[in-house]
Amino acid sequence: MQARFAFPDLWNEMSRVHDELSRLFGRVTGNGLRVMAPAGPSVNVWDDEHNVYAQADLPGIDASKLEVFVTDGDTLTIQGERVPLVPQNAIWHRQERAFGQFMRQVSLPALVDPDKVEAKYEHGVLYLTMPKSEAAKPRRIAVKA
Amino acid sequence: MSEQALQKRETTQLTRPTETSQDVTLTPRVDIVETDEELLLYVDLPGVLPQDVDIRFEQGELTLCGRRTPQTKGRPWLWEYEAGGFHRVFRVTEQIAADKITAEMKDGVMTVHLPKVEAAKPRRIAIKAG
Structure with missing residues (x-):
């Protein structure tokens, strides 16, 4: 049952890293990516x-x-x-x-x-x-x- | 015939900025503060009209989404943002009076009031004196 919660955590972490990256390098467009304003x-x-x-x-x-x-x-x-x-x-x-x-x-x-x-x-x-x-x-x- | 097909493809690629704008989902920047009475969300939504915003509160989750309509028509020179959709979800742990949630929009900033129960x-x- 523990494994069920590992994924959302990982996903949160990934989107957090992505947010940080788009903040540092500007917008990443295309491919339906979620981009931080x-x-x-x-x-x-x-x-x-x-x-x-x-x-x-x-x-x-x-x-x-x-x-x-x-x-x-x-x-x-x-x-x-x-x-x-x-x-x-x-x-x-x-x-x-x-x-x-x-x-x-x-x-x-x-x-x-x-x-x-x-x-x-x-x-x-x-x-x-x-x-x-x-x-x-x-x-x-x-x-x- | 193949030349025509190639030409067609190039035209599509040239007009791509308008097409990609459909793909981009922007995560608007949000500030959240809390007072004794309510939680307040300030959301930067420049160029978005109030009627194009959808706010939902369901089972402790606040969802903000909507769309910004592109307005440009000339030859692009510098392009730093695309108009398109935006989407953001928050889990609210505080007990909120869902029927009293209000929102207003001014100068491209949306303020959402989430009053506490x-x-x-x-x-x-x-403290009573003894």
């Missing part, structure tokens, strides 16, 4: 003909204290602070969510116009729309004979 |  703000960036878009997961943030800026036309910086909101005299049983100051810097696929960046914070996600600068749009170069 | 709450015992 990343602790820091993860960012997706994509573009189309006119704009570069970014989406950052920032749950539980005071949006008025978020700082977003673009430098050199193609470096996006997002910084802010996440403050824990926990009732006083509470006993902690588990803490997995990260708190404190954070800063993320990502390079963009094209030059954008820093003055025309639009930002929106909704359901704990920061959405950015950054119009590409004229210089970044494709141009036909005439080749001299 | 009266019998499980700490009680101050008055």
Whole structure:
């Protein structure tokens, strides 16, 4: 009968190790794996003909204290602070969510116009729309004979 | 014909990010604290709408699951997360008033209140002077 309990323990241990690994090395995707959500703000960036878009997961943030800026036309910086909101005299049983100051810097696929960046914070996600600068749009170069 | 088949396969591989998003089951990050009255769970669920969350409490097990709808449509450049399903189960040993469990969602954080049954709450015992 002892053996019956060995398996769940092993499984718990394996998923714990897996959680640790995905925390250290980032996400492991595919194969229907269970993946621990990343602790820091993860960012997706994509573009189309006119704009570069970014989406950052920032749950539980005071949006008025978020700082977003673009430098050199193609470096996006997002910084802010996440403050824990926990009732006083509470006993902690588990803490997995990260708190404190954070800063993320990502390079963009094209030059954008820093003055025309639009930002929106909704359901704990920061959405950015950054119009590409004229210089970044494709141009036909005439080749001299 | 075989060339066509190959082309078909390549197209499928190119669009794979959208397909794999169906496979990934995310384990959301959770904080659990306890007060005299209740157990509190704080769950990070950025981009998840309240109507896409399912919370169940059955035989001492709290199950949180749901889905995040992907919103992107352009050419990916940096890809750090996939929208998809999430799932998490907790065994709760404390005696919980199951009919009084509530949850709310704000700025991508879900708070689940698990009130203790009266019998499980700490009680101050008055000592009679002798």
